[in-house]
Amino acid sequence: MLFLSFAGVGHDLAVALIEGDAQSEPLVLSEERLDFSGMTSERQGTVSSLIPTIDRLFKDAGRSKAQLQAIIVGTGPGGFTAVRVLLVTARTLAQVMGLPLIGINALEGSALQMAERDYGDMLMPEGSKLRLCIIKEASKTHCYAAVYSIKRVGALFDLNIELGDLAPSYWTLAETLTFLKELEEPKDDGGSDKTYLDKFYSDKVYADAGALAKLKQFADQSLHRLSSVRVIEDPLHPVKNMAVSQAKLGILRLSLSKESFLDFMKVEPLYLRGASVTLKKDGVVQRVESH
Numbered sequence: 001m002l003f004l005s006f007a008g009v010g011h012d013l014a015v016a017l018i019e020g021d022a023q024s025e026p027l028v029l030s031e032e033r034l035d036f037s038g039m040t041s042e043r044q045g046t047v048s049s050l051i052p053t054i055d056r057l058f059k060d061a062g063r064s065k066a067q068l069q070a071i072i073v074g075t076g077p078g079g080f081t082a083v084r085v086l087l088v089t090a091r092t093l094a095q096v097m098g099l100p101l102i103g104i105n106a107l108e109g110s111a112l113q114m115a116e117r118d119y120g121d122m123l124m125p126e127g128s129k130l131r132l133c134i135i136k137e138a139s140k141t142h143c144y145a146a147v148y149s150i151k152r153v154g155a156l157f158d159l160n161i162e163l164g165d166l167a168p169s170y171w172t173l174a175e176t177l178t179f180l181k182e183l184e185e186p187k188d189d190g191g192s193d194k195t196y197l198d199k200f201y202s203d204k205v206y207a208d209a210g211a212l213a214k215l216k217q218f219a220d221q222s223l224h225r226l227s228s229v230r231v232i233e234d235p236l237h238p239v240k241n242m243a244v245s246q247a248k249l250g251i252l253r254l255s256l257s258k259e260s261f262l263d264f265m266k267v268e269p270l271y272l273r274g275a276s277v278t279l280k281k282d283g284v285v286q287r288v289e290s291h
Contacts (some may be wrong), residue, residue, distance in 0.1 A: 001015070001019045001020065001021055001069045001070065001218070001251075002017070002018075002019050002024075002029075002063060002067045002069050002159075002248075003010060003019070003020075003068075003069065003070050003071070003072055003247055003250065004016075004017055004018075004054065004068055004070075004071050004072070004253060005017075005018060005072040005073070005243040005246055005250065006050065006053075006054070006072075006073060006074065006077050006086060006090070006243050007073065007074025007086065007104075007106065007109065007242045007243050007246055008074060008076075008079070008082040008083065008086055009080060009083075009277070010070070010246075011035055011081075012029040012033055012034060012035055012036070012242070013032075013034045013036065013037050013049055013053065013056060014031075014032070014033050014034075014049065014074075014242040014243035014244075015031065015032045015033075015050070015053045015239045015243050016028060016030070016031040016057070016243035016244045016247060017029045017030045017061050017063065017082075017118050017242055018244065018247045020251060020257035021251065021255060022153070022154055022155065022156055022251055023200075024155045024227075025152055025155055025156075025157060026247065026251055029060075029061035030057040030058075030060040030061040031057070031059075031241050031243065031244060032053050032056070032057060033169065033241050033242075033243075034049055034053065036097070040128075041234065043068070046239075049084070049133075050085060050089055051089070060230065060257045064158040066289075068099060068100065069092050069100075070099055070100045070101075070102065070154050070250070070251075070254055070261070071080065071090050071093055071099055071100070071242075072087060072101075072102045072103075072104060072244065072246055072247050072249075072250030073086055073087060073089075073090035073099050073101070073102070073103055073104070073267065074103075074104060074106055074109065074243075074246055074249075074268045075099065075103040075104065075106075075169065075268065075269050076105060076106060076137075076269050076270040076271055076272070077106060077107075077138065077144050077170070077231040077270050077271060077273065078106060079106065079138070080271065082193065083269045083270075083271065084269065087267065087268075087269050090264070090267070091264045091265065091267065094200075094264035095236055095264055100254055100261035100262055101267050102249075102250035102253055102261050103260055103267035103268070103288065104246035104250055104252055105143075105162075105168060105170050105270045106136070106144075106231060106242070106258060107134045107144060107146040107148075108131075108146075108148065108159050108238075108246070108249060109134065109242050109245045109246040109249070110134045110136065110153045110206070110208075110232055111132045111134050111146070111148045111150065111159055111243075112150070112157055112159060112244070112246075112248065112249060113133060113232070113239040113240060113245045114134070114158065114204075114206050114232065114238070114239075115130055115150045115157055116145065116245070117237055117239055118230075118237070122221070124189035125150075126153075127150050127153065128150045128151065129149055129150065130149070130150045130151075130204065131147060131148065131149050131150070132147065132148055132150060132205075132206065133145070133146070133147045133204065133205040133206065134146050134147075134148070134185075134206055134207075134232075134240045135176060135205070135206065135208070135211050135215075135229070136207070136208045136210075136211055136232075137209075137210030137211040137214065137271065138170060138182050138206055138272070138273055140213075140214070141172060142170055142171060142172055142173070142273060143171055143176045143211045143214075143215070144168060144169070144170060144197065145166060145168075145169050145171055145176060145179065145270060146161075146165075146166050146167065146168045146169065147161075147164075147165040147166035147280050148160065148165060149162040149165055153252060155250075156249075156251065156252045156272070157246050157249075157252075158249070158252055158253075159254070166179075168270060168272060169255075169272070170273050173214055173215060173218040175217070176211075176215060177215060177218065177219055177226075180205070180226065180229075182217075183205075205229045205230065206229065206230050206231070206232050206289065207229050207230075207231065207232065208231070208232045208233060209231055209232075209233050212226075212229060212231060214291075215229075217251050217271075219275060236283055281291075
């Protein structure tokens with residue numbers, strides 16, 4: 001099966017054309033990752049580059065859109081304009097071509113990237129399970145956070161939110177630190193003095209560089225565990241293109257239930273945070289967010 005996958009991750013636009021199924025590791029036919037961090041308008045980069053990049057990847061792979069069998073799109077959280085562009089493009093293609101559309105959020109994608117990069121051997125046996133906490137920068141004052149249970153299903157990994165996990169959330173820096181502190185508190189389990197973090201997370205809490213820097217600035221010295229939070233963007237251990245990672249989740253979920261993905265309007269953006277406006281007061285530019 002031929003899959004088109006694309007996502008907006010921070011300053012990046014990630015696109016990939018992938019062939020395969022849930023029975024084996026999918027084959028990446030062509031991929032692209034564009035960085036708009038130096039542009040005056042990062043969202044304009046996504047708007048202007050998405051369709052040309054998709055066309056180029058089909059050409060590079062020697063495939064046509066008529067061969068496409070499903071679309072996988074990143075649903076956020078992220079910038080409003082970029083997420084809207086991705087969703088509108090994906091829905092339009094799915095509607096015109098009559099294809100299944102699978103939405104994968106960026107926290108899921110990052111959790112899979114970390115599981116594959118750092119714990120692939122641990123998860124190798126079918127049925128074994130791992131839990132990961134993902135924290136990402138949302139703004140100067142807020143973070144996104146989620147906790148997923150991850151297990152191997154055939155050749156791929158699946159993510160779910162199980163009892164005790166955390167659905168994607170939008171927290172202030174103080175709320176995020178409170179959550180991390182709670183993970184340190186010893187639990188009454190018959191005399192063991194291991195903390196919740198020791199037992200379930202132990203080096204399985206990840207944050208992107210922006211979130212980690214802001215949390216460290218905000219934290220007091222009592223949160224000694226913050227130093228053990230691992231950084232997602234490790235230059236010594238680079239992660240895969242997000243479009244490739246989310247495609248693996250989409251391929252697996254499509255194989256389990258194709259019918260549920262045929263209604264493209266069911267794929268909704270995951271904004272989490274309120275809309276923001278830029279105001280200028282006394283010569284100072286401020287970004288004000290609604291809640």
